[in-house]
Amino acid sequence: MTITSNASNALGIYIHIPFCIQKCGYCDFLSFTGSSRGDRKRYVDGLLEEILYWGGEHDELADSLRGRPVDTIFIGGGTPSLLEASEIDRLLGALARNFKLNTATEITIEANPGTINREQTASYRSAGVNRLSLGAQSFYANELMILGRVHSAADVRQAVADSRAAGFDNINLDLMFGIPGQSLKTWGDTLEQAFSLQPEHLSFYSLEIEDGTPFGAAFATGQLQAPCPETERxxxxxxxxxxxxxxxEVYEISNAARSGRQCRHNLKYWTMQEYLGIGLGAHSYIGRNRLVNPTEMSAYLAMVEQPDAVGEAMTAVRGSPATDKKTQDYRMRQPNTEADDQSDYLFTGLRLTRGLERAHFHNRYSVYPEDIWGAGIRRQLALGRLEYDADRSCLRLTMKGRDLMNQVLLDLFDS
Ligand code: SF4
Known part of the structure; x- marks a missing residue:
């Protein structure tokens, strides 16, 4: 399977929906529970304002986006399936009016199998969504319960059946390993049950224990224990x-797809293509600028409900004193230096199985990776953690290097 970098000027758009029914014990994503119908409606109105902002004439950055072709849209969260189909329709309609979408645009929505039904999947499909990503995680009730998920294995099967009936031919299932109490056998069985549903794409992430989450506390006190590192590997x-x-084909460390079904939106992140993030705490990468929206709901709504303030917000630069109100309330903007950009590209490019495309890197920065991290690359090649493909067009991690990715990167960044 060949993956080609998207060298066109097509943009990816991410829309963040931060609402969930209940908070999973391991989750440190920007999401919260207890939203009312009215809260969600006000938030969607805010998203529409933000889309409208980017479609207007403001400054050089907005000018660089206005009317651009968009080849991927990803509505993620949180639990986007808590929104009504009519709200998704309004969001996609606003994007279509302010950017150039076409029938080939990949439009993904994340859905929690416990919050989706046949009618909803059909409405999403009619609204133009053509890819569904279901947070299945496990097919074992005790594992789902430990994770704090609201759905069952039967819900996953039903959601896939409903989506197929609605005409979805591009479905991803998210799976998780390293769950307390999970064994190699139950993990293997979860994978087999996922295969039986014939998804086009599978993501498989290990459970990360984050400080500040209920899991962080339970692991610290020994109340919960993960499988040992060897079992997890x-x-x-x-x-x-x-x-x-x-x-x-496992085309990225934690992502696998059938031929031609890689997630084109996520490939933008891994190949340093431009994307615009819309919504609470959403990140963007535009013209070598990293932008971050406010992470407080009241600040986000203030920003999008007062369009003049949004313009002012664009001048806010990360690194200003913390007392600077703009850094707290408005979108933060940090221009990447060329060195930052190159390091980000190395970091994301090595996540891909095919590795970092050297010619693409050179086209972008007029140097090859070896011109920057030569000593480290030579050391890691000698250690068998990095390798070139047959014609030296890509630099990639070996299997051994994949297990030691952090050490490889530290060595490269030190060189
Ligand atoms: S459904 Fe996803 S975003 Fe929501 S709490 Fe669970 S893991 Fe976090």
């Missing part, structure tokens, strides 16, 4: 082996 390789045996 075995789970990772078990997944790769089973995926490849079932016709998937």
């Amino acid at each position: 075995q789970m990772y390789y078990e997944a790769r082996w089973r995926l490849e045996s079932n016709g998937f």
Whole structure:
């Protein structure tokens, strides 16, 4: 399977929906529970204002976006499936009026299998959504309960059946390993149950324990225990082996797809293509600028409900004193230096199985990775953690390097 970098000027758009029914014990994403119908409606109105802002004439940055072709849209969260289909329709309609979308635009929505039904999937499809990403995580009730998920394995099967009936031919299932109480056997069984639903794409992430979450506290006191690191590595390789045996290509450390079904939106992140983030705490990468929206709901709504303030916000630069109100209330903007940009590209490019495309890197920065991190690259090649493909067009991690990715990157960034 060949992946080509998107060298066109097409943009990706991410829309963040921060509402959930209940907070999963491990989750440190920007999401919260207890929203009312009215809260969600006001937020969607805010998203529409932000889309309208980017469609207007403001400054050089907005000018660089106005009317641009958009080839991927990702509505993520949170739990976007808590929104009504008519709200998704309004959002996509606003994007279509302010950017150039076409029938080939990949439009993904994340859905919680416990919050979606047949009618809703059909309405999403009619609104133009053509890719569905379901947070399945596990097919074992006790594992789902430990994670604090609101759905069952039966809900996942039903959601896939409903989506197929609605005409979705591009479905991703998110799976998780390293769950307390999970064994190699139950993980293997979860993978097999996922295969039986014939998804086009599978993501498989290990459970990360984050400070400040209920899991962080439970792990600190020993109340919960994850499988040992060796078992977790075995789970990772078990997944790769089973995926490849079932016709998937593992094209990124934690993502696998059938031929031609890689997530085009996520590939933008991994190949340093431009994307615009809309919504609470959403990140953007535009013209080598990193932008971050406010993470407080009241600040976000203030920003989008007062369009003049948004313009002012664009002058706010990360790194201003914390007492500077703009850095708290408005969108933060940090121009990437060329060195930052190159390091980001190395970091994301090495996540891909094919590795970092050297010619693409050179086209972008007029240097090859070896001109910047030569000593480290030579050391890691000698250690068998990095390698070139047959014609030296890509630099990539070996299997051994993948297990030690942090050490590889530290060595490269030190060189
Ligand atoms: S559904 Fe997703 S975003 Fe919501 S709490 Fe659970 S893990 Fe976090």
